[in-house]
Every structure is written in structure tokens, then in C-alpha cells.
């Protein structure tokens with residue numbers, strides 16, 4: 365199947381709507397989004413899309429400290445390496461279902477490198 369590449373904020377919205385459907389229902393990591401820090405997708409999605417617009421296209425003004433935000437989540441319920449691996453693989457799977465190309469590859473690589481920093485700085489290996 366020929367898929368096109370990620371080009372716009374609308375494309376990012378499609379990815380993260382599909383990603384959160386999987387993440388929220390996931391038996392291992394779902395509780396982070398429903399119980400540890402219950403997220404309201406109406407307010408959460410635009411923030412995530414702004415983050416990735418800035419990350420991929422250097423547009424917009426997302427400037428919050430992602431590590432501090434996730435440290436705060438870990439303080440409420442410990443994040444372990446396995447959670448992060450699942451998060452990354454759900455995102456990679458979602459991108460691969462919808463898009464392919466340079467930006468799609470960059471999104472996956474950038475997510476993996478941020479996730480690796482989260483492992484080193486926040487998560488526990490157990």
C-alpha cells in the first residue's frame with residue numbers, strides 16, 4: 365500500500381487520535397491516561413499536536429519541559445522501561461498504519477530519542 369508522508373497539523377491530529385485510542389485501551393499503560401493523570405482528549409490533543417508541529421516542522425511555540433511533566437507522572441505512579449517501550453511501539457505502529465516517508469521516519473526517530481532520555485532520567489528498569 366502506498367502511503368503519503370506527514371505534511372500538516374491535520375496529519376499529526378490523525379496520528380495522535382489513533383495513537384491515544386490504542387494507548388488509553390492498552391492493558392499495561394492505559395491506566396496512566398485514565399487513572400494516574402486522567403486526560404481529556406479535547407484539551408490534550410491540541411497540546412500534543414503543537415508539540416509535534418514544533419518538533420517536526422519548527423512551527424508554533426510549544427516550549428514546556430516534557431521531562432518535568434513526565435517526572436510528575438512518575439511521582440504519582442512509577443514509569444518503568446516496559447511502559448516506555450510499549451508507548452514507543454504503539455506510536456511507531458500508528459505512524460506506519462497511516463503514513464510513510466521522511467517526516468514519518470523523523471517522527472518515529474525523535475519519539476524514540478525522547479523516550480530514551482525519559483528512560484535514562486525518569487524510568488526504572490525492572
Ligand code: HEM
Pocket residue numbers: 393396397401403411412415428430433434437443447448451474475476478479482
Ligand atoms: C510510558 C510512556 C509515557 C506515558 C505513560 C505518558 C503519559 C502522559 C500523560 C499521562 C500525559 C498528561 C500529563 C498532564 O496533562 O499532566 C502526557 C503528556 C505528554 N506526553 Fe507523555 N507519556 C509517555 C511518554 C511520552 C513520550 C516518549 C513523549 C514524547 C516523545 C511524550 C509526549 C507527551 C507530550 C507532548 C505531552 C503533553 C505535555 C503538556 O501538557 O505540555 N510522552 N504523557
